[in-house]
Amino acid sequence: MGKRVSDLGEFGLIALLTGEIKNNDPSLIRDFGDDTAFVRFGEKILLLTVDTLVEDVHFLRRYPPDAVGWKLVSVNVSDIAAKGGKPLWGLITLSLPPDLEVEYVRDLYRGINEALNRYGFSLVGGNTTKGEKICLDFPLVGEAKRVIFRDTPKVGDKIFVSGTLGDSRAGLELLLEERKDYKPHEWRLIERHLRPVARLDLSPVVEKYANASMDISDGFLADLGKMVKNFTAVVDLKRIPLSEELKRYCAERGKDPIEYALRGGEDYELLVASDIDLTPYGFTEVGRITSEGKGEIYTADGRRLDIEGFDHLRGSD
Amino acid sequence: MGKRVSDLGEFGLIALLTGEIKNNDPSLIRDFGDDTAFVRFGEKILLLTVDTLVEDVHFLRRYPPDAVGWKLVSVNVSDIAAKGGKPLWGLITLSLPPDLEVEYVRDLYRGINEALNRYGFSLVGGNTTKGEKICLDFPLVGEAKRVIFRDTPKVGDKIFVSGTLGDSRAGLELLLEERKDYKPHEWRLIERHLRPVARLDLSPVVEKYANASMDISDGFLADLGKMVKNFTAVVDLKRIPLSEELKRYCAERGKDPIEYALRGGEDYELLVASDIDLTPYGFTEVGRITSEGKGEIYTADGRRLDIEGFDHLRGSD
Numbered sequence: 001m002g003k004r005v006s007d008l009g010e011f012g013l014i015a016l017l018t019g020e021i022k023n024n025d026p027s028l029i030r031d032f033g034d035d036t037a038f039v040r041f042g043e044k045i046l047l048l049t050v051d052t053l054v055e056d057v058h059f060l061r062r063y064p065p066d067a068v069g070w071k072l073v074s075v076n077v078s079d080i081a082a083k084g085g086k087p088l089w090g091l092i093t094l095s096l097p098p099d100l101e102v103e104y105v106r107d108l109y110r111g112i113n114e115a116l117n118r119y120g121f122s123l124v125g126g127n128t129t130k131g132e133k134i135c136l137d138f139p140l141v142g143e144a145k146r147v148i149f150r151d152t153p154k155v156g157d158k159i160f161v162s163g164t165l166g167d168s169r170a171g172l173e174l175l176l177e178e179r180k181d182y183k184p185h186e187w188r189l190i191e192r193h194l195r196p197v198a199r200l201d202l203s204p205v206v207e208k209y210a211n212a213s214m215d216i217s218d219g220f221l222a223d224l225g226k227m228v229k230n231f232t233a234v235v236d237l238k239r240i241p242l243s244e245e246l247k248r249y250c251a252e253r254g255k256d257p258i259e260y261a262l263r264g265g266e267d268y269e270l271l272v273a274s275d276i277d278l279t280p281y282g283f284t285e286v287g288r289i290t291s292e293g294k295g296e297i298y299t300a301d302g303r304r305l306d307i308e309g310f311d312h313l314r315g316s317d
Numbered sequence: 318m319g320k321r322v323s324d325l326g327e328f329g330l331i332a333l334l335t336g337e338i339k340n341n342d343p344s345l346i347r348d349f350g351d352d353t354a355f356v357r358f359g360e361k362i363l364l365l366t367v368d369t370l371v372e373d374v375h376f377l378r379r380y381p382p383d384a385v386g387w388k389l390v391s392v393n394v395s396d397i398a399a400k401g402g403k404p405l406w407g408l409i410t411l412s413l414p415p416d417l418e419v420e421y422v423r424d425l426y427r428g429i430n431e432a433l434n435r436y437g438f439s440l441v442g443g444n445t446t447k448g449e450k451i452c453l454d455f456p457l458v459g460e461a462k463r464v465i466f467r468d469t470p471k472v473g474d475k476i477f478v479s480g481t482l483g484d485s486r487a488g489l490e491l492l493l494e495e496r497k498d499y500k501p502h503e504w505r506l507i508e509r510h511l512r513p514v515a516r517l518d519l520s521p522v523v524e525k526y527a528n529a530s531m532d533i534s535d536g537f538l539a540d541l542g543k544m545v546k547n548f549t550a551v552v553d554l555k556r557i558p559l560s561e562e563l564k565r566y567c568a569e570r571g572k573d574p575i576e577y578a579l580r581g582g583e584d585y586e587l588l589v590a591s592d593i594d595l596t597p598y599g600f601t602e603v604g605r606i607t608s609e610g611k612g613e614i615y616t617a618d619g620r621r622l623d624i625e626g627f628d629h630l631r632g633s634d
Contacts, residue, residue, distance in 0.1 A: 002418045002419060002420050003418070003419040003420075004415065004416050004417065004418060004419065005413045005414065005415050005416070005417045005418075005419060005422060006415035006416065007419070008419055010445050010446075013411070013413070013422065013445045014443070014445060016419070016422065016423065016426065017409075017426055017443065017445075020423070020426040020427065020429075020430055021426065021429070021430050021433065021439075021440050023439045023440070023441070025406075025438070025439040025441075027405070027406075028406075028439055028441055031439070031440070031441045031442055032441075032442055032443065036442065037406070037408070037441035037442035039405075039406055039441060041358070041361070041405075042359055042360070042361060043359070044358070044359060046458075048406060048408055048441055048442055048456075048458065049408070049442065050408045050409075050410050050442070050443065050444050050454070050456055051444055052410050052412065052444055052446050052454070054412055054446055054447065054448050054452075056449075057446060057447050057448065058446075088344070088356075088358075089342075089344075089345075089354070089356055089365060091354070091365055091366070091367045091456055092334075092367075093367050093369050093454050094330070095369065095371055095452060096322045096330070097322065098321065098322050098323035099321050099322070099323065100321065100322045101319045101320065101321060101322075102319060102320040102321065102322060102324070102325055102333070103319050103320075105322060105330065105333065106333065106337070109333065109334055109337040109338065110337065112337075112338070113337055113338050116338065121342070122338075122340045122342040122345055122348070123338050123340070123348070124340070124342075124345055124348045124349075124354035124356060124365055125348055125349055125353065125354035125365055125366065125367070126331070126334065126349065126367065127367050127368055127369055128327050128330045128331060129327075129369050129371055129374060129375075130371065130374050131371050131374065131450065131452060132373075132449060132450060133448065133449060133450075135371075135412060135448060135452050137367070137369070137410050137454045137456075139365075139367055139408055139454075139456030141363075141365065141458065
């Protein structure tokens, strides 16, 4: 038998695609391999991105539909925010099972609309089709004043993250327990998973000061590994920002909150390399780009960290 | 029990969505309800569209994967061509079953690449995820020199179509027979279904002369019904362009080729209203906008035609 998609994984499939497709479009600044594509249009820079939520892969039918709608918009806006950009126009594709309740769709739209209002842009078109599972795609066009890649930090840059890390993973675990009652701190973790907020508030800081920037979706270490693929970095694990909710969750279960923060995934916080101190803007400094290299990440006491992240196509979920 | 998605149908769902989402974006020229969205960006007009192919809804696993890739690009380019525009940048979302052969994906990409070369634009980004069925989304950004809606013909305009109609439907029926051998004329009909060619060659004609324009994807009558929703039109059935292949197919089975042409769907030819004679450009004149009205379409001998088309979400396929 030939190779299967699961043998290649998500990144292998993209590599196969980019190997097959040859671009010589002069308007193209960067295509695959970043949070968004960058294209030049007249005097302007446009950002193009698309992310998908698939039932039973990214969410379950029993999740609140308005949260699914909110998250669909937010994960795409997060990519634009990571490039220091501004979202302009969204499109939507809905593949829906014919026996799905209209009430579900109405709630889904309500969540989408809430997110559009929050982030201040418009849904301008879309498309519905039949499918066995709910499958939602949200192509998004944004604008940027300058080009900020994910993998162009400078040696000596400080590494910053926004917010707290690892909450979403804990929230997912709690959701999958299917309990009837949750404690308030557990609800807050669940909300972090169900209704992530794209850090569009920090986009102007990225635009001004970032040498490299991306959003944290596959887990801090996996994403930092992409940022520093041509560098060596040191991370001070004691500085990784953790919420009180996550610490309590882990204390109650004898787990290590740092592991959640390093490998959790779906944080939708920003990871930025800069030579400016960004802590006044609400970022936390967590490390430094020490030299050119091959993507090695070390702890402050010299231990090498394994950067392996989560891959949806290989994942065992 | 509450209402289901299948009770609303594709157009009802879009209406629900557009009712829920309120746009007050000054850059927006037109959102839902046309082949593409139109937005103003600086001095320019951008066209935004997205169309989806879902396994077992739009294609079967046994179809040649390169044809599926070709069609994915073509159906989206067709929307841009219908607006007299030019495709600029595409994105792709691939939801793939983990056990799908990599060879399949390679062939799919080959078809996509062939179409990109043919239509002369670039794929600039994308996204892969896991799904039970193959689900392909192709968001596309294009550019237009002026705004041409689908539903703004003028009274007195002639109605034109490009190419021949109904072939794709016959090709689909042949495909579903799953025969081992097909005759040459049958193969050509099958090709019309599997590998439609977007009429980007006619986009400059649309851009110059159309008062209203759209592509024919849901069937000629259903789509003409959308164009003339505020008008009354007359169609001369004897002028509807039919291929020799379709005539032979229908003759062999005692079927009426006009029915295929009127209601077939997936032709991806252009439907244009203009006060200029477009027959020198390869269009066929098939009717006329006779007055303002409520979407009635009559034959030359005064019989009213039923415009009901195919709806993927209600369809019994």
